[in-house]
Structures are given as structure tokens and as C-alpha cells.
Amino acid sequence: MAIIDLHHRALTVAGAVVARVRSTDLARPTPCAGWDLAALLGHMVGQNHGFAEAVEAGSAPRSAYAPRPAGWPASADRLTSAFATAPPDRVVLLVEISEELRFPVPVVAGFHLLDTVVHTWDVATALGEPFRPDDELVAATLAQARLVPAGAARVRPGAAFAPVLPAAGDDWEQALALLGRDPHGRLAA
Template identity: 55%
Template sequence: MQNIRELHRRAVEAIRPVLTRVRPADLDRPTPCAGWDLRTLLAHMTGQDRGFAAAALADVSAEAFAPADPETWAAGAAVVVAAFAAADPARSVLLPEFGDRRFPLDTVIGFHLLDTLVHGWDVAATLGTPTDYDDELLTAVRQQAERVPGGAARTAPGAAFAPALPTAADGWAGTLALLGRDPNWH
């Protein structure tokens, strides 16, 4: 598999065509993220981009990950790609959202790659448009999805992912089901 930083950069580029389709009239639409409209999802994505970027370079508090103006998503995406490229590969990254645990930089980049592609699909599903993820990205995101803990972590308030859905699907549909997303959501 290619370098995780390069895969992450490609993931960000893969969702860009979907995000550029968002119009102000779309922002109140419901999304596959339970209880979130598109405005809330984009604010979350932008805040996560900025938070992961900051955390890759220095220890930060949970406030660094706060939702941000959804209109600044492109700048946030550029910032996180640049931060991951500039970060020390040996850095142990503090993630306040994970109970102030530290993770190797490559693991953190994998977390964000997963978040990027899944939320890119969430936006695409909201707009009724397809995603275009290449096979290497699909393999990388599947590997990340298989590492997401199950059990009570999936049912707790504010859980990042719902319990896995039963499915016999392979490919992207199977990855979405592993993360509690209905691949047929619309």
C-alpha cells in the first residue's frame, strides 16, 4: 500500500468534487449522520480537519476540534493535508476526543482518512450523487473500518459510528455497513 500521507491527500481530493456541489439551499437537508443536517455535518468536517491539523503539529485541547464555519471546508482540508505532510513521522499525537490518548502519526492519519471518505459519502448521499473512490482508497478505508472498536463504544451518546449493520456486501457497501451506515440511504 502507498504511504498513508499520500493516500490521505488523495482521499481529500476524492471528496472535493462532491463538496463543491453543495449549495446554500442544500444545507438544511438531512444526512446519514443521525440528527445532523448538511450544515452540521460540514461544520463537523471542517472542525475535524482543523483539529487534526493542529494536533499533528502540537498538543491541543478538544476545543481545536470544535465545529467550524462550513464555508471554510476547502481551507480546512488544505490545512490538514499540509500539516500531515509537515509533521514529524515519529510524533505521538494527542487526541483529546479519544480520552487524551496518544497515537502514532500514521494511525492518526488513518483515522482522518476514514473520517474523510465516510463523511464524503455522507455528503454525496445527501446530495444524491455518487462518490468516486479508487481501489487503493477503498482498500485503505476498509482496513481502517475493520479497526474501529465495536460494542458499547458504538451505542454511547455522541458515538462516531453506529453498530455494524448485518450485510453480505463487499466493497464500499460492506465498509459502510461495518461503520453502521446504510449504503442504500437516501
């Protein structure tokens, strides 16, 4: 399956989990250090809008990725439309990843797929629910997770991912551990 289609599936799955969040859940801790559920959801919506603007225009300022307190459905729809209508040969500047490199649209979809699937797990974990994506999404997430650089960048304030954790489990547990998530769902915040 094409990465754009897998990405759309990831957004759909995420939307179903996000829809279960109630206002009384927003102060819950998440696996993301320093973020409660409200902050995590704001980040997810902001990332959707930032990536959408970058795909639509070829780039977007850092402010486009700013957390937004609400609006998952509209942000997911906008991003789905951006990927569906982007010329396949478009290259995109993602300032949150590199201020110099441009990436082809399918690579950008892979980056965002990783963020979406892992943050869906974060949301479900905060809600006390199990979450495991389907095998195709697991495979795509693991492939992307293997590309994320390890090292000093993982311990800086505001790092996108925590340091790699040891994992001896299945592909899903390995993907989570590669991104610094405890596959057993222990909360960081």
C-alpha cells in the same frame, strides 16, 4: 501508496464533493443521525482543523475540533500541510479518541482518512449522488473500519459511529456497514 498520500487523495476527493454543495442544500438530511448537511460540513471542517492542530503541536484541546460553519478548502490545506511537514516519528494525542494514548502520525492519518472518506459518502448521499472512492481508498477505509471498536460505545449519545449493520456486499459496502451506514444510502436525519 503511503497512508499520508492516500489521505491527501481522500481530502481532494472530498473537496470535489463538498464543492457541489449549495446553500439551498444545507438543510438536507444526511446518513448521520441528527445532522443535516450544514452540521455535517461544520463537523468535517472542525475535524480538519482539530487534527491539523494536533499533528502540528502533538496535541490539541477538544475546542480545536469544534464544528465550523465554513472553510473546507482552508481546513483541508492546513491538514495536508500538517501531515506533509510532521516528523515521521511524532506521536500525537487525539483527545477525541483517547485522553491518554498517543498515536504515530501515520496512524492519525488513517483515522482521519476513514472519517473523510465516509463523510464524503455522507455528503454525496445527502445530495442524492452516488459515491464510491477508488479501490485504494476503499481498501484503506475498510482496513480502518475493521479497527473501530464495536459494542456499547456505538449506542451512546454522540457516538462517532452507529452500531455495525449486516452487509453482504463488496468491500465498500462492508466498510460502510461496519461504520453503521446503510450501504444503500438511506438517510438517518
